[in-house]
Amino acid sequence: MKRYGLIGYPLTHSLSQQYFTQKFIEEGIEDCIYERFSIPSITDLHDILQAHPDLCGFNITIPYKKEVLAFLTERSKAVEEVGACNCVKIEAGKLIGYNTDVIGFENSLIPFLKPTHNKALVLGTGGAALAIVYVLQKLGIAFNYVSRTAATGQFAYNDLDASVMASHTLIINTTPLGMFPNIEACPDIPYDLLTPAHHLFDLTYNPAVSTFLTNGMQVGATIQNGQQMFVEQAEQSWRIWNS
DSSP, rough: OOEEEEEEEEEEOOOOOOOOHHHHHTTOOOOOEEEEOOOOOOGGHHHHHHHHEEEEEEEOOOTTTTTGGGGOSSOOOOHHHHHOOOEEEEEEEEEEEEEEEEHHHHHHHHHGOTTTTTEEEEOOOSSSHHHHHHHHHHHTTTEEEEEOOOOEEEEGOOOOOHHHHHOEEEEEEEEEETTOOOTTTOOOOGGOOEEEEHHHHOOOOOOSSSSHHHHHHTTOOOEEEEEHHHHHHHHHHHHHHHH
């Protein structure tokens, strides 16, 4: 039996186990299992690896996409350049890190892009945000981070005035705010300054329409959740594990 899984904390929001279990059923794959490993500390990964010598690969979600780097034997070019990893292949005892968020985000965003989406706000500064910024740079889209405090290239939430909101028509939420089970939460941006020219992308896919996206939809902005990105990165992970 080949074992795969997901590490993160908490994992109540994730549909990865459901997705891969259904994939195995539909494709008649009988020698694989996908599990969830909810670990309160990245150091617990040692125990997971020792307890499951049949583990062939795993995905990484919040909050360990940067912390897992210390465990890697080898890193793909994307991991080196992004500084975050969300997919690991275990081969001959080596942990080889990849970033499938990059291809997932790029492939799902491009169909929604318009020429006016030439400047973005990236809400959050975690491991997922690093992959998003990597893609924005590749696509030639200028960006600013948004976090609780201001810094070089980074706005604080209370810096988001009419001028900033008008010039940044692509807004990407990489934070867990609004994710199940805390579905009422949302990033503290001035939603009243959104217009139909804005496009909102929420990496969250559970719920399908977060409060962040609902607030944008109510003023006519186009919206997109992370479902397609999730599927794209999951399938890329499967290709990596079986290459």
